[in-house]
Amino acid sequence: MHMLMCIDMSALERRLHLLLDQDRHDRLVAEAERTGRSVNAVIRAAIDEHFDEQRDQVRRAAAARLLLASAAAPGSEPAETWEQMLAAQDADLQDSLRP
Numbered sequence: 001m002h003m004l005m006c007i008d009m010s011a012l013e014r015r016l017h018l019l020l021d022q023d024r025h026d027r028l029v030a031e032a033e034r035t036g037r038s039v040n041a042v043i044r045a046a047i048d049e050h051f052d053e054q055r056d057q058v059r060r061a062a063a064a065r066l067l068l069a070s071a072a073a074p075g076s077e078p079a080e081t082w083e084q085m086l087a088a089q090d091a092d093l094q095d096s097l098r099p
Helices: 022-035 039-050 053-072 082-097
Strands: none
């Protein structure tokens, strides 16, 4: 299933000339074809993902709350098991990779 994203081209006002090696270019093209997006859209999404500070701050705050909650009651079990935390992290990663 391919999703089409609409981008207001008038909002794009800066041009970037980028040189890539063949392997990186091939990976970008493959991701663009796999997701039905342009190579430019894949690059913009990667930039957004890398620099999404608000998302990172929210994740750090949630991790801190989990650690504090686990440490608050001596001898108590953590709120989540290791497997549950890994599954939640994997789900977050999959969500962030969707177009």
